[in-house]
Amino acid sequence: MQISVDVHNYMETLVGQILVQEHFTERFDHEQLADLACLALNQLRPVYIRHDIDFLSALPEERLVVLKQHAETAISVSMAMIVEDRRKNRDTDIPTTWHTPRFDEDSELEWYETPVVTPKNH
Template identity: 30%
Template sequence: MALEDIHNYYEDLVQHYIRALELDRTRDADYLADLCCLVLNQLPAHYIRYTVDMAYFTSDEKRHEMEERVIYAVTSAISWLDNEEHRRDHREEQ
């Protein structure tokens, strides 16, 4: 077994949702990295070896629940990152 084959399925969902929102086109790499960290820290780990397994071994209800969790976590993280006070604090740290 190759350990590099194992990954957190939520990472796939988060990246897909970020692309769907086109944030990868409107935000810089630092923002996206911060966003991904904030989002993934709000979500449970769900490790898999093959993404295709999710189609066979996860119910539609469970997949929908996972997608809803991602939407909520991304929305919350964007709100926090876009908060003017946070941007000001971040600039002062640099």
């Protein structure tokens, strides 16, 4: 099994369907669309599935409408960050790097690092 082949996030499909609309492709370049997709997907709860047809056949239409609305909302919120991009000269900016790793083993986990399910013996 290869996760990238056998399993995917259905929200990526919904966001992609929105971003290929002429309204977006005429307004934003490829880099901006990729940034927009990342920003939107980071706001959405992932829905991992194996096969679209199986998922959609079992999904109530009301739930699909809600998922599409969530994707549209995430994109519209993310658009402000792309439109009002404060970075100047994006192509010539040099990224900042640190030479000394700053890792604190005692620091708390971020919300996305916390396991959703905990073992029963804890």
